[in-house]
Ligand code: NA
């Protein structure tokens with residue numbers, strides 16, 4: 001009965017358009033009331049669901065991404081990438097992908113990456129003859145690598161929910177899948193651009209390599225500082241995030257001199273609001289998760305799933321299909337919070353490596369970030385481009401197919417994600 | 428993941444501007460960064476322990492979550508699925524919206540009431556914080572109080588929805 | 595009116611003695627009450643979202659029905675439990691027993707029973723030993739500047755600060771990567787945790803057996819739940835707690851205390867250098883933390899501390 005209230009209540013609330021956090025928290029509260037588990041567990045869970053030291057990294061990494069965006073780092077990396085790639089057919093689209101990946105090494109969230117790159121790139125891509133829906137699709141897809149290439153909000157949350165997988169190990173495990181995902185996009189992008197003759201308009205002289213490198217170096221150093229600091233043991237993930245913030249501030253205020261105090265206030269307020277949305281889901285999802293695990297609902301469901309299929313490969317494929325389907329309508333953090341209590345017992349039943357599993361799920365959810373109809377990254381880029389999500393579909397489907405290919409490799413060869421964390425001694 | 432941009436011209440825009448919540452949330456965010464950064468600096472350049480400040484940073488994160496949530500309610504930026512209700516007839520849509528936000532009101536009322544009980548218990552039993560030994564209720568009390576701010580924002584939405592129906 | 599299932603909270607699960615003791619208590623309760631009381635264990639303090647220091651509040655509020663709690667974790671709510679964290683109060687296992695099985699134990703149980711819980715038996719997490727990645731620690735001077743992760747209590751911050759170390763409060767989830775990357779140099783935990791958490795692989799190659807504090811466990815039941823049971827079931831649960839606790843203490847000391855030191859030789863086998871302090875060396879640490887001891891003795895209650903000192907002095 002209480003289990004029914006938990007799942008059906010959540011579904012009903014979600015379908016009438018209640019905020020996801022509320023749907024999770026209220027369904028959990030009702031189940032707790034019905035099963036008389038002690039209603040005071042609700043405020044306790046809400047508080048302890050957020051008041052965790054590792055979670056501090058989430059708001060701070062979000063802020064770091066915004067500060068680098070406001071400081072004008074993206075524009076300088078665009079100039080540098082353009083100077084390397086040159087004015088080729090499809091060249092600017094490739095530049096967009098590379099810039100998304102570099103910015104993904106600073107930002108921890110896909111939509112933030114998408115916003116930073118789209119504002120800079122879509123106008124120049126339009127001038128070069130790329131249709132706006134195509135540009136919006138490419139950038140949305142490439143920005144999805146931000147949750148794979150460290151830092152990553154998704155990995156931090158995964159680590160909090162699955163403590164066996166440490167944040168540094170997960171960050172390392174995301175590097176190769178993230179690069180693979182980004183590079184896989186180049187194939188359909190160049191092919192589509194050549195076939196349709198996009199990007200043939202001459203947009204002026206190629207920027208000089210050395211000059212643009214000097215402009216971009218401060219941005220390019222940020223991922224090095226974050227990852228290097230984690231690797232050498234100089235910082236915990238939370239400290240790495242805050243060092244990135246102050247580094248970005250220094251670059252924006254004193255080197256580029258583009259950041260105003262007003263812009264800084266706006267970045268603080270916006271980051272606070274964006275983080276609050278994630279953290280409120282975390283807080284109320286912990287009520288849902290508490291109710292589900294105390295009722296034993298997740299264990300029973302996972303057991304049933306394992307028993308019904310029994311076959312490791314089959315359940316892995318089904319799991320990926322289910323995640324992809326969910327990724328079409330929900331965002332990564334919510335999927336983690338709803339599904340992980342269910343997936344962890346399955347992972348344990350088959351003895352899968354928790355770090356590899358985290359990288360795989362996250363890659364799946366990255367694809368979901370640009371798969372219509374509900375695709376957070378596409379929402380951002382289409383808004384910047386002034387086009388509809390529907391108009392991007394013919395282009396975006398190719399990107400989805402390409403990244404699915406990269407995902408298949410990561411699923412089939414765990415070594416691809418586990419090689420780096422092993423080499424760095426995290427596993 | 429956020430941000431899901433809110434509608435550009437929101438007919439449900441609140442009358443009480445969200446500037447206060449936004450400014451306080453920004454302040455909390457700035458304080459979190461300063462405290463954490465101070466911790467790094469002090470730890471690496473001196474032998475003084477500054478680690479107790481972690482307790483404040485975590486508390487500030489709770490404060491920021493509720494303040495930011497209030498601002499996000501006002502701007503309709505919380506993640507919710509409207510794909511289904513968007514396909515309903517206009518009159519129905521209004522009622523699903525009222526129901527959705529009423530459920531949010533109930534949720535925050537639960538946090539206000541039972542969060543208050545939790546705070547009261549911590550005060551009554553003189554519970555201290557694990558890191559610094561401060562009275563724990565001084566931290567916890569902000570959860571029900573700020574949930575009240577979020578609830579007022581939700582209430583504002585419901586009132587505007589109902590008014591729009593009458594108009 | 596009995597519940598279908600009662601929730602038992604512990605911090606560690608199997609194979610730690612703590613978790614073994616929890617499962618044993620649940621099993622014995624089922625046996626001794628002929629299945630009338632059905633207990634399920636939730637390790638990892640998952641009932642309070644992993645936040646160990648919130649366990650006691652949740653227990654008092656009925657969110658948790660039964661618990662085997664640590665005196666350190668419950669000290670924010672029961673300040674007298676800081677007694678066991680007074681540096682170098684208990685020199686050996688007999689001293690722990692003199693406290694838990696004597697008038698101090700009775701007094702602490704009396705205090706606990708005024709806080710909506712029914713305390714039943716004393717278990718053990720063990721003496722907490724110091725490890726670090728830098729160098730062997732033999733004197734307080736060796737601790738100077740070492741970054742040490744400690745658990746949540748202001749008393750621990752005071753102790754390590756007095757020794758010249760740089761204590762850092764960190765959750766366990768954060769501590770592991772911090773240790774492996776060297777962001778934090780050392781930690782302190784019972785030997786059973788040192789072994790089960792594979793501390794040697796986290797660069798913790800220097801272990802100092804200084805036994806500065808010990809962490810007894812307490813078997814308790816929420817008062818309302820306790821009162822809802824029939825007198826004979828209450829006695830059955832109490833008997834089960836006493837038996838499970840006795841087995842748990844034995845397990846916690848196995849391979850560490852007395853003639854059997856196999857755990858220590860296993861630890862040395864993983865390349866860890868173990869420093870065993872002499873009484874004089876221990877005394878240097880005791881002197882260095884004396885002010886902390888006195889300050890906290892006043893907060894805990896001078897009478898209780900006096901009683902504890904007497905019990906320890908009179909141990910046989
Ligand atoms: Na990233």
Ligand code: NA
Pocket residue numbers: 327328329330367368369370371372373374375376
């Ligand atoms: Na999607």
